Amino acid sequence: MNRCAPTLALMIPVAFALSGCQFGMDGNRPLACVDWVFFATPQSMYDDAKLVAVGRVTDGAGTIDSYVSGGYTGPANTYLFEVEQVLRGEFDDRTLTVGSQPVGCGATNQYPDGDQLDTDERIILFASDHDGPWMTLTSTQGVIPFPEGAGLPFETAGDPPPNP
Numbered sequence: 001m002n003r004c005a006p007t008l009a010l011m012i013p014v015a016f017a018l019s020g021c022q023f024g025m026d027g028n029r030p031l032a033c034v035d036w037v038f039f040a041t042p043q044s045m046y047d048d049a050k051l052v053a054v055g056r057v058t059d060g061a062g063t064i065d066s067y068v069s070g071g072y073t074g075p076a077n078t079y080l081f082e083v084e085q086v087l088r089g090e091f092d093d094r095t096l097t098v099g100s101q102p103v104g105c106g107a108t109n110q111y112p113d114g115d116q117l118d119t120d121e122r123i124i125l126f127a128s129d130h131d132g133p134w135m136t137l138t139s140t141q142g143v144i145p146f147p148e149g150a151g152l153p154f155e156t157a158g159d160p161p162p163n164p
Contacts (some may be wrong), residue, residue: 012023033105034068036138042124042153047145049126049137051089053096054146055082055118061097066104067132076135079117079127087156090128098127099135101142116143124152 036105041043046052066076076099083094100117102110116136124146127134135140144153 007024012041014136021147026112029090034071034073036140039137039141042144043155045126045141046088046154046156047135048130049088051096051125051134052084052087053091053092053127054087054091054122055096055126056084056122057119058082058095061098064099064133066102066135068104074110076100076102077115077117078111078133084122087152089123092162094128096125098125099133100138101139104141111139112129113140116140119143119145121145124149 037048040049040074057079061078061080063075064078066073078097078099081093081096081098083096098117100111100115101110104110123143126137126142126144128137129135
């Protein structure tokens with residue numbers, strides 16, 4: 001009889017609990033409970049994002065299923081984003097469909113602090129392709145207001161020049 005099996009059986013749930021990403025089930029798919037990273041500065045958001053663009057949200061575009069690390073985080077609101085300027089990453093069109101990352105973990109209210117893309121303001125969008133379509137970096141960080149005439153709140157040194 002293997003004496004390690006009971007210890008191993010107890011260690012696996014503990015490892016998941018300590019990992020910052022917990023899993024359950026939502027129907028037939030794994031449900032991810034993400035402990036989102038916190039970006040202390042706009043520079044750290046810029047450094048982490050695959051796509052950074054200036055523009056405005058022009059319209060809602062429905063919802064999509066959001067997945068992070070293979071786990072379902074929940075339904076994500078999607079929006080049409082009119083791109084004025086790409087500061088980082090590759091995107092050649094003028095309109096981008098982007099999802100607002102939900103809080104996840106099967107929450108009844110996926111946006112308890114409000115949906116960051118539900119805005120009429122000119123913004124800087126910080127996005128990544130979390131295992132799929134373009135999404136805000138996290139459920140609370142991925143957008144900052146950027147009024148006309150404002151200076152960038154981060155350095156872009158080393159990146160190719162932005163497209164017009």
